Amino acid sequence: MIERLPVTEGFQALLETLTGYPVGRRTVPLDDQGQPLPPPYTLLYPLDRADDDNTLADNGKAVVVDYQATFVSGPVPGETDSRGGDDQAQWLADRGWKVVERPADGSIGYAHTLNVGDGVDCWRREAREAGGTSDPNDAIITSVIRYRLYLAKTA
Template structure:
């Protein structure tokens, strides 16, 4: 059976490497200064061949929140919607982008014992874009479909 914890680590590693921004898995990343991403698993579905009923395949939906805000170490800094939108665009590029010549994923998501065969933008619930909120975010949900390797 595919371990969701392994998938979470792989998605977080790909997003951090591809974006150059820290990724917190369910919590603010070490350091805690924006900009950063928050990654939270919101649902998991198991499926498989109806006769074997081993549920070997897995689909996981992750919420990726791009967070921008004032940097505590920089007096007078503030959150800007432009940065949150850039980070949301970057997350989509990292998690969904393909090489137009080969069709291969631009950023591999490597899970021990499994193959990621599908990646989708599941929903984009929104976020906060009011500068008076101090922190501006953009929320997207991505679905990853896996099968045992």
């Protein structure tokens, strides 16, 4: 069985690397003192899991997991009356699309490594934009991408 937590931790780390901003799992990311960080940040939600990759060769060693990443824009710290904007939300989402980016040289695999645990390989990644929301009262605008990861045990 492929455990979900190492996959989630690896995916969280990849998103943090690609965006350069913190990623919270199901909640706003916290600082070292346990206080909520101001946006911009990403919220990562583990969604569905299926222990069948729908292939004829399924040998019970594969799993398909879905995630939702909500890229949250926000006011610029120290700037009075600044607001999170569409440009910032789209910039974060553009970084999130790099999860499925292929190498520029045409080689196989993905441009950015996803570490999901020892003996587990992510052999396919999918992403689709799922919209976004805005809340003018909170000065926040979001973009949402849903990901599907196909994993298999290699050892």
